Amino acid sequence: MELGWLLCGTAVLLLLHVLMELSPAVNFALRIGFYCVLCLVSSALAAAACLLVNGGRTVKNMRIIKAVVKTFKYFFGLRFEVKGLENFEVEGPAIIVSNHQSILDMMGLMEVLPDNCVQVGKKELMYTGTVGLIIYLGGVIFINRKSTSSAKMVMAEVAKTMAAENLKVWVYPEGTRNCTGDLLPFKKGAFHLAVQAQVPVIPVVYSSFTTFYNPKTNLFTSGKIKVEILPPIETKGLTSDDVTDLTDRCFHTMRETLFRLSGRPSEAKDSS
Numbered sequence: 001m002e003l004g005w006l007l008c009g010t011a012v013l014l015l016l017h018v019l020m021e022l023s024p025a026v027n028f029a030l031r032i033g034f035y036c037v038l039c040l041v042s043s044a045l046a047a048a049a050c051l052l053v054n055g056g057r058t059v060k061n062m063r064i065i066k067a068v069v070k071t072f073k074y075f076f077g078l079r080f081e082v083k084g085l086e087n088f089e090v091e092g093p094a095i096i097v098s099n100h101q102s103i104l105d106m107m108g109l110m111e112v113l114p115d116n117c118v119q120v121g122k123k124e125l126m127y128t129g130t131v132g133l134i135i136y137l138g139g140v141i142f143i144n145r146k147s148t149s150s151a152k153m154v155m156a157e158v159a160k161t162m163a164a165e166n167l168k169v170w171v172y173p174e175g176t177r178n179c180t181g182d183l184l185p186f187k188k189g190a191f192h193l194a195v196q197a198q199v200p201v202i203p204v205v206y207s208s209f210t211t212f213y214n215p216k217t218n219l220f221t222s223g224k225i226k227v228e229i230l231p232p233i234e235t236k237g238l239t240s241d242d243v244t245d246l247t248d249r250c251f252h253t254m255r256e257t258l259f260r261l262s263g264r265p266s267e268a269k270d271s272s
């Protein structure tokens with residue numbers, strides 16, 4: 001009986017292996033599927049740990065989430081080369097902004113996440129089962145992207161509580177995933193938040209995934225990701241009139257860094 005199951009299991013694994021070798025689409029789907037299952041299962045386990053250790057929704061849970069997610073890279077053959085971690089060592093709260101290429105970014109995020117830092121996420125993420133639960137427990141700030149006024153209200157509230165709770169807030173200013181090797185124009189929410197709270201903006205740039213990950217061509221192999229945490233941009237004394245300039249400045253610094261880290265020719269810098 002057991003031998004039957006063993007043979008059956010081996011046959012299924014062999015079949016999957018052959019299919020993966022033959023078809024990039026199957027390979028890609030299985031690897032992403034595995035990532036999702038890994039997230040769902042680890043979230044369930046981590047949620048139990050968070051509830052036992054910290055009792056509910058708190059940024060302290062991010063330490064547990066970070067420890068778990070930091071192991072994921074080994075399953076996918078991903079390596080991170082991190083520079084500039086000392087730039088996170090500002091006194092007090094800050095806004096961190098970074099480029100967002102894929103759901104795989106959760107690994108890059110947790111690779112460098114400083115203490116006392118929560119992310120801004122779309123509210124739809126609450127409905128992703130155990131992943132939604134762990135994101136909720138970690139203290140993520142949920143916004144409705146379809147309603148600027150309600151998103152603005154949530155973020156204005158965050159501006160008020162950041163100082164009291166000594167919180168860093170991580171925002172993806174492109175507002176959505178983008179895996180083209182370039183940046184989308186930045187939304188302004190993160191920069192309004194920084195000016196309202198009078199806290200520095202710390203840009204974080206991940207090199208382009210395009211050499212090892214491309215959903216359009218079903219590419220997903222092992223690879224190296226360079227991460228650079230840039231020096232903080234001060235906002236003391238800036239007002240809402242300065243937000244557009246601040247946004248542009250940050251965008252250009254991050255775009256140049258992205259191209260440099262990705263080895264992209266510099267003439268591309270002038271294309272926007």
Ligand SMILES: CCCCCCCC/C=C\CCCCCCCC(=O)SCCNC(=O)CCNC(=O)[C@H](O)C(C)(C)COP(=O)(O)OP(=O)(O)OC[C@H]1O[C@@H](n2cnc3c(N)ncnc32)[C@H](O)[C@@H]1OP(=O)(O)O
Pocket residue numbers: 038039040042043046064065068069100106119120121122125131134135138140143144145148151152155156171172173174175176186187188189190192193
């Ligand atoms: C243990 C195992 C676990 C495994 C699983 C792993 C779990 C890991 C755990 C935990 C990590 C969780 C990680 C979650 C990650 C989630 C990622 C996402 O979901 S990314 C999408 C959502 N995020 C955003 O969208 C933010 C960026 N967006 C913005 O900041 C926007 O600005 C927003 C939403 C606030 C408004 O969107 P608009 O589309 O209307 O954009 P605009 O053009 O910027 O604003 C329109 C006008 O409103 C003004 N405005 C914007 N914000 C303002 C403000 N706060 N105050 C005043 N005016 C404001 C602007 O200045 C603009 O006006 P004028 O064009 O300049 O005249």
Ligand SMILES: CCCCCCCC/C=C\CCCCCCCC(=O)OC[C@@H](O)COP(=O)(O)O
Pocket residue numbers: 035036037039040100102103104105106122125127128129130131175176177178
């Ligand atoms: C009971 C319901 C079950 C639902 C199952 C859903 C399965 C989801 C399982 C694993 C997903 C792991 C992803 C980790 C979190 C990813 C965060 C993220 O990258 O969100 C995307 C968001 O930034 C931008 O959204 P769009 O690019 O605008 O779209």
